[in-house]
Amino acid sequence: MTNAYLSYAAKRLAQAFVVVLLAYVFTFMVVSILPGDPITNVLRDPQNGFTEDEIRQIIAAQGLDQPIPVQLWTSLSHFVAGDFGRSMRSNRPVATLIAEVLPSTLILASAAFAIALLLAVTIGYGTQFLPKRFGQGLLRGFPSLFLSVPNFVIGLVLIHLFGFQLGLFRVIAPDSFWATFFAAVALGVPVSARIAEVLIANLDKESEQEYASVARGRGLTRMRLFARHLLKPSSLPVITVTALAIGELLGGSLITETVFGRTGIGSLVQRSVSTQDLPVLQAVVSLAAVVFVLVNLIADLVYPLLDPRVKLIGGPRARPTTADDGAVATSVAATS
Amino acid sequence: MTLASFSAASRVTAISRLTALRVPPTVAFAFAVIAIVIAWSLAPGLFTNHSPVVGVTAEKLLSPSAAHWFGTDHLGRDLYTRVVYGTASSVTSALIAVVIAAVAGGLIGLLAGFLGGWVDIVLARLVDVLLAIPNFLLAVIVVTAIGFDTTNAAIATGVSAVAVFARVMRSEVIKTRQAIFVEAAFLMGGSRWHILLRHVLPNASRSVLPLAVLQFGLSILVIASLAFLGYGDPPPASDWGLLISIGKDYLKWPWLVYAPAFVTIATVLSVNRISRWLRKTD
Numbered sequence: 117m118t119n120a121y122l123s124y125a126a127k128r129l130a131q132a133f134v135v136v137l138l139a140y141v142f143t144f145m146v147v148s149i150l151p152g153d154p155i156t157n158v159l160r161d162p163q164n165g166f167t168e169d170e171i172r173q174i175i176a177a178q179g180l181d182q183p184i185p186v187q188l189w190t191s192l193s194h195f196v197a198g199d200f201g202r203s204m205r206s207n208r209p210v211a212t213l214i215a216e217v218l219p220s221t222l223i224l225a226s227a228a229f230a231i232a233l234l235l236a237v238t239i240g241y242g243t244q245f246l247p248k249r250f251g252q253g254l255l256r257g258f259p260s261l262f263l264s265v266p267n268f269v270i271g272l273v274l275i276h277l278f279g280f281q282l283g284l285f286r287v288i289a290p291d292s293f294w295a296t297f298f299a300a301v302a303l304g305v306p307v308s309a310r311i312a313e314v315l316i317a318n319l320d321k322e323s324e325q326e327y328a329s330v331a332r333g334r335g336l337t338r339m340r341l342f343a344r345h346l347l348k349p350s351s352l353p354v355i356t357v358t359a360l361a362i363g364e365l366l367g368g369s370l371i372t373e374t375v376f377g378r379t380g381i382g383s384l385v386q387r388s389v390s391t392q393d394l395p396v397l398q399a400v401v402s403l404a405a406v407v408f409v410l411v412n413l414i415a416d417l418v419y420p421l422l423d424p425r426v427k428l429i430g431g432p433r434a435r436p437t438t439a440d441d442g443a444v445a446t447s448v449a450a451t452s
Numbered sequence: 453m454t455l456a457s458f459s460a461a462s463r464v465t466a467i468s469r470l471t472a473l474r475v476p477p478t479v480a481f482a483f484a485v486i487a488i489v490i491a492w493s494l495a496p497g498l499f500t501n502h503s504p505v506v507g508v509t510a511e512k513l514l515s516p517s518a519a520h521w522f523g524t525d526h527l528g529r530d531l532y533t534r535v536v537y538g539t540a541s542s543v544t545s546a547l548i549a550v551v552i553a554a555v556a557g558g559l560i561g562l563l564a565g566f567l568g569g570w571v572d573i574v575l576a577r578l579v580d581v582l583l584a585i586p587n588f589l590l591a592v593i594v595v596t597a598i599g600f601d602t603t604n605a606a607i608a609t610g611v612s613a614v615a616v617f618a619r620v621m622r623s624e625v626i627k628t629r630q631a632i633f634v635e636a637a638f639l640m641g642g643s644r645w646h647i648l649l650r651h652v653l654p655n656a657s658r659s660v661l662p663l664a665v666l667q668f669g670l671s672i673l674v675i676a677s678l679a680f681l682g683y684g685d686p687p688p689a690s691d692w693g694l695l696i697s698i699g700k701d702y703l704k705w706p707w708l709v710y711a712p713a714f715v716t717i718a719t720v721l722s723v724n725r726i727s728r729w730l731r732k733t734d
Binding site: 146385 | 577578580581582583584585586587588589590592593594596597669673676677680681682683693696697699700703704706709710713716717720721724725728
């Protein structure tokens with residue numbers, strides 16, 4: 117760890133913090149400034165049966181009669197202190213609501229992530245070693261196909277085939293092993309396509325390198341050649357795209373949880389959308405931004421440690437895919 | 453130089469341009485699919501004799517046959533007809549989304565790249581924020597704020613894609629700005645606006661076109677997802693996502709899901725293929 121690295125890390129950390137704060141402000145603006153008045157719509161909904169007096173009380177209690185900058189400041193300072201406010205529907209703390217459903221979504225998302233990685237690497241392996249005309253073309257088409265299928269369709273097809281036809285799981289028991297597994301597959305497939313696209317491009321590039329020919333010439337097994345000489349150098353850009361794909365897992369969980377009838381962050385969002393429970397929505401969006409920014413921050417920080425060629429000057433992330441020899445020569449990476 | 457030799461030369465370039473533009477069979481097929489989809493959305497009545505709204509109750513939940521290509525739904529409506537009539541809304545909304553994303557994102561990227569300095573810094577942070585919120589979540593929030601219907605879902609989808617266009621446009625503008633011909637235009641006394649409109653914009657927008665086409669396919673998916681969750685127009689509208697959503701309650705009659713899903717996938721695949729081809733021929 118040198119000074120260059122530490123100051124780079126500090127700079128990226130500060131940037132990440134600013135982005136999270138701005139994401140909060142942005143969501144706040146979207147929900148409070150755009151036309152339409154979700155809050156009084158909910159309160160004045162005759163089904164809720166609030167009198168005008170009660171409505172005024174609730175609005176005052178939530179601080180909604182204050183001017184918008186004041187509201188923003190109050191809620192932003194609460195957010196920084198870790199207080200997400202209370203749900204407008206159930207009047208329970210938003211943090212509790214989220215904590216209740218978080219484990220289920222974490223299980224789903226991490227399983228989906230593992231499946232996505234495995235699938236991407238398998239596809240990548242196939243594109244390097246399957247016969248050119250037969251299997252390879254098919255495999256190369258997979259990412260594009262995966263990205264063209266709405267992920268609720270993948271979920272419905274899996275439910276239809278494995279749930280209804282084969283009876284592997286039952287939709288009314290969404291937390292059983294197989295139900296979770298297939299939900300994770302549905303969520304992971306589009307993510308795997310994004311990773312596979314980048315992986316294949318880099319594997320192709322690496323396999324043309326001279327050291328790859330040398331490794332082949334030395335008679336290494338396919339597995340060893342793939343793992344040590346192709347996959348390892350290709351993994352850097354894959355880290356970048358993987359970090360970006362995390363956001364997709366969060367967004368996709370909304371649909372997957374609905375399709376598979378799971379309780380989780382996604383279903384919480386859906387419920388909050390239909391009841392226009394803004395504090396909950398705002399908290400979830402901000403948390404998603406925090407997760408996304410953190411994961412990308414970690415990727416950015418790991419990058420220069422894995423690849424000493426990565427430049428540390430300036431903010432933008434260096435990409436080895438495009439980095440030519442000139443960039444390597446001029447790099448001021450940690451002079452360890 | 454005689455007129456004859458001039459025309460001969462131009463014929464040669466025309467031929468070589470045609471060979472350069474030679475369309476691979478899969479791309480031709482993709483264009484055919486898109487042509488059908490466009491025809492469906494312009495004149496749905498030409499492609500079917502059934503009504504998309506009124507069904508024959510006696511003929512409910514029939515499996516696909518010669519009379520009903522995609523079978524019939526729980527109200528005895530011909531599913532193929534519903535898909536055809538739902539095309540216009542599905543396609544138009546994706547188009548709205550792309551136009552919003554490309555215009556807003558393009559403008560942000562253009563300003564950031566061309567003006568540089570603090571404008572660039574401020575806009576870059578805005579783009580970072582838009583990127584930090586998962587696309588689909590962002591679309592859901594926006595559609596919640598402005599109300600549930602298909603047009604709003606399209607607007608929300610467009611907003612969620614602004615960042616991508618801004619990024620690409622900015623990097624293209626910066627690349628073009630450093631080109632020698634732009635420098636030359638400056639030296640010849642071209643005003644900033646002239647250079648922006650005459651040189652930078654046309655060059656930078658070249659790589660925005662494949663992106664826009666790709667985004668069109670993605671928008672179809674996102675809007676279908678929003679419709680699936682019930683954030684679009686309610687039935688009897690027959691957006692593709694909504695059809696699949698209705699079908700999911702009748703999984704015993706799987707064509708109610710598979711048929712509209714197949715049309716959606718075929719459309720998006722074709723669009724993606726065309727986008728890839730555009731990127732390669734550029």
